Amino acid sequence: MKTWIALLLVLSLPFAAMAQEEKKEGEGAEVDKVAYYSLVPALVGNFGAGPKLKFFKADIALQVKGADAEKIVEHHDPLIRNQLVMLFSQQTEETMNGQDGKEKLRQEALKQVQDVLNQEEGKPVVDDLLFNNLIIQ
Template sequence: MKRIISLFFCFLLVGPAFAQGAADEAANQTLYYALAPALVGNYSSGERLKYYKADVALRIASKDAEDRVKHHEPLIRNQLVMLFSQQTDETLSSLEAKEQLRQEALRQVREVLVQEEGKPLVEDLLFNNLIIQ
C-alpha cells in the first residue's frame, strides 16, 4: 500500500514538469504564415509590361506574432506589391538576383512591423513560388 501511495505522489510531482515542457515546446514552435492570395502584378521591362506571381510565406516564432502579422497583412502586402512592381528583368533574371529580392522583401516586411509593433516579428520570408512572364 505504501508503494502505491508513493507512486501516486511521484506522478503528481512529475506531471507538472511534463506539462511545462510541452508548453515550452509549443511556445518555441516555428509557424509559417502564407500570404494568400498570391501577389500578382506587373512590372516594366522596356516597352513591354511583364507580369509576376509570387506565393510568399513568412516564418514566425509564435502564435502571438502570427496574430499580429495577420492584423498588419494589408500593409505588408502593399509594401511587397510596391517592391515587386519596381523590379526589372535584370533584378529578376538570376538566382542571385531573386535571392537579393527575397532579402529586400524580408527587410521591408520587418521594417513595416517594427514601425507598427516595435518588433520585427518575422524571422524569414520564403518564396513558395515566383513566376515571371
C-alpha cells in the same frame, strides 16, 4: 493491504510531479512553435520599364514563432502586401532573373516586412520569408 496502497501512493508522487513539469515545458514550447503564414491570394503585378509589360506572381509564406506572432502578421496583412507589391514593381528583369537575383529580392523583401512590422509593433515578428512560387513573364 493498506500498507501496499500507501506504498504505491508514496512511490507515484514523484512521477506526478515530473508529469506536471513536462506539461509546463510543453506549454512554453507551444509559444515558440514555428508557423508559416501564407499571403493568400498570391501577389500579382507588373514590373520593369519599357514598351512591353512584364508580370510577376509571387506565392509568399512568412515564418513566425508562436500564435501571437501569427495573429500580428495576419492583422498587418494589408500593409505587408502593399510593401511587397511596391518592392516587386520597382524591380527590373535583371534583378528578377537568376538564382542570385531572386535571393537578393527575397532578402530585401524580408527586410522590408521586418521594417514595417518594427514600425507598427516595435519588433520585427517575422523570422524569414519564403517564395513558395515566383513566376515572371
